[in-house]
Amino acid sequence: MNLPSFLWLWKIAAWSMGLSITGYLLLAFSGIYLWKNRTEKKPRPSWLRPFHWITGTILVILILILLSIGLMGTIGYYGSLGHSWHLPAGLTVVTLVLLSAWTSTQIHPSRPWARKLHVNVNIALFFALLAVGLTGLFVVQKYLP
Numbered sequence: 525m526n527l528p529s530f531l532w533l534w535k536i537a538a539w540s541m542g543l544s545i546t547g548y549l550l551l552a553f554s555g556i557y558l559w560k561n562r563t564e565k566k567p568r569p570s571w572l573r574p575f576h577w578i579t580g581t582i583l584v585i586l587i588l589i590l591l592s593i594g595l596m597g598t599i600g601y602y603g604s605l606g607h608s609w610h611l612p613a614g615l616t617v618v619t620l621v622l623l624s625a626w627t628s629t630q631i632h633p634s635r636p637w638a639r640k641l642h643v644n645v646n647i648a649l650f651f652a653l654l655a656v657g658l659t660g661l662f663v664v665q666k667y668l669p
């Protein structure tokens with residue numbers, strides 16, 4: 525990739541991040557809605573569960589796209605990785621989102637830990653997303669004209 529700059533790549537990153545944050549918020553609202561219906565023993569609308577897991581799958585895909593953009597862009601520019609706190613923050617987000625998706629497949633009345641872990645991992649994911657977003661906005665400055 526011999527382009528004047530990687531700006532176009534970081535623009536895709538910024539847009540994907542916007543979509544990821546939107547996805548996270550939709551997951552938080554639909555997750556709280558799932559939880560409310562369960563604790564109040566109300567029937568849940570039939571669209572709610574598929575909505576939650578389809579949005580979740582989209583979030584996982586977006587984060588993996590962001591990971592590959594970050595890795596490709598950094599290797600293309602520097603030829604190596606690990607130039608800021610953005611790397612550990614990014615790897616944390618990827619780990620947590622995969623853990624969240626895995627715990628969601630384990631949610632079942634016979635495994636009460638799975639639901640608890642799913643919720644706690646997603647609270648941690650909030651802070652990790654905040655960290656990766658802020659460090660990402662910080663490192664993107666040097667690519668701006």
Ligand code: HEM
Pocket residue numbers: 548551552554555556558559562573576577579580581583584621624625628629631639642643646647649
């Ligand atoms: C990473 C992608 C995600 C997937 C694939 C996923 C999937 C699931 C599934 C299958 C359930 C079980 C629904 C049921 O009880 O039938 C669930 C529950 C839940 N999820 Fe997610 N989820 C994801 C991300 C999130 C995020 C980011 C949040 C919050 C910010 C969240 C919050 C919740 C909550 C609060 C519940 C309900 C727990 C309860 O009933 O006490 N999820 N999720």
Ligand code: HEM
Pocket residue numbers: 534535537538541587590591593594595597598604605606607608610611613614615617618656657660661663664665667
């Ligand atoms: C979930 C979201 C994200 C993940 C998982 C992620 C992941 C990564 C990773 C693993 C790297 C390599 C870092 C290194 O080796 O030093 C990287 C680099 C980079 N990312 Fe991200 N990233 C995310 C969001 C963002 C956002 C929102 C921006 C801002 C637009 C951004 C801009 C950059 C830039 C400019 C670099 C080059 C690093 C440098 O010049 O030091 N990233 N990303």
